[in-house]
Amino acid sequence: MTHRLSDRVVWLVGRVSLHAQRLVQDQLATGPHRKQHYGILASLADRGPAVQAQLADRLQLDRSDLVSFLDELEAARYVVRRGDPDDRRRKIVAITPRGQKLLRELDLLVYSADDQLLAALSPDERVTLARLLARVLPDADRPDAG
Template identity: 50%
Template sequence: MDERQTQTPDRLRALPSRLLAMTSARADRLVSDRLAAEDSRKWHYAVLASLDAYGPASQAELSRRTGVYRSDLVAVINELEQRDQVARTPDPDDRRRNVVTLTPPGRKHLERLDAVLAEAQDELMAPLSVAERALLVGLLERVLSR
């Protein structure tokens, strides 16, 4: 145990909510730092991954898929469009809406981010075996499904 943990009261070390929050904060820092090194953010990755998985979408649909607030999503799409990673075009069925599409440079950037995030996940989960990682993911999915 490191010095911080030996100075933490047992009742705090035993709280799953606290452990999850601390792990989440560490994971968030790690992922954010790795994405920043690639000139990206979590919301960039979420939009690119959603477009890759499900195809072109309206901004409203992308907001629902990714959990990015609509007002924030506009800025994210603007950034990705400036980088030629997505294209935004009027919806032929409803000219008031835009359809966002992943571009080839966007797909290439997504592949790079996938590799970067895989490395970050490996670093975060380094203390665990492959079987323990799978178990942890399954347990976390169960907790979140309630």
Template identity: 40%
Template structure:
């Protein structure tokens, strides 16, 4: 969304936005989501990472080694896109790709020690982004908002 001056939605003067737009929860969620995406992407970029890198590393850390198909299901990353993500992570030493002993046509992806350390750093980066995003809210308000958003997504 751009303004006449060429800025993005975060630069809009809300006083010039019609009241019926300012009151739409869907609009507020979309604008907040866009800001959150910018904060997260910028933080990860400083660590030479992307959201998909984080998703794969976090999934491997939580669930252990997985096939590419399993990673695709758990992360929501299309298989064709996931191959490139795994290649990038493998080149950096964050994951290992080995043939599946049960089916040598498949690969098993495993988090390396270096990948675990990188994931810990990315966790810190994301925590900082979350803090910046939620800065106007108290701890209780943050917990409530997170709970409410989770409920909305389950519908």
């Protein structure tokens, strides 16, 4: 039986997204790190140090959940939190060299999930798919958005 939305892109993208998230989760399950750890480290590496509240907003994480993830990352010396010189109540989070090394290792796991997801596509089809998906993202979510 065919699903009523099986020819609709919103349904297909949703299903592919769930499958992609499972593949990433399976890759990360080989070690002690979570998808949120990866997102935090990648954001700090790509966009630089951030105030905790801004980082939570950037990653769409609950602020109290972010604090728990940062506690884990800081205990392992992957990130460092320092007081904001302009506002003592705020903490600025930065990735450490040890965190950069871990991020490169986690990147390989995410790339592996990407390869698994796109195994049925040719290299040219992969490039086309990535370009089309980036075009339909809201402006703020596009890879080149600041």
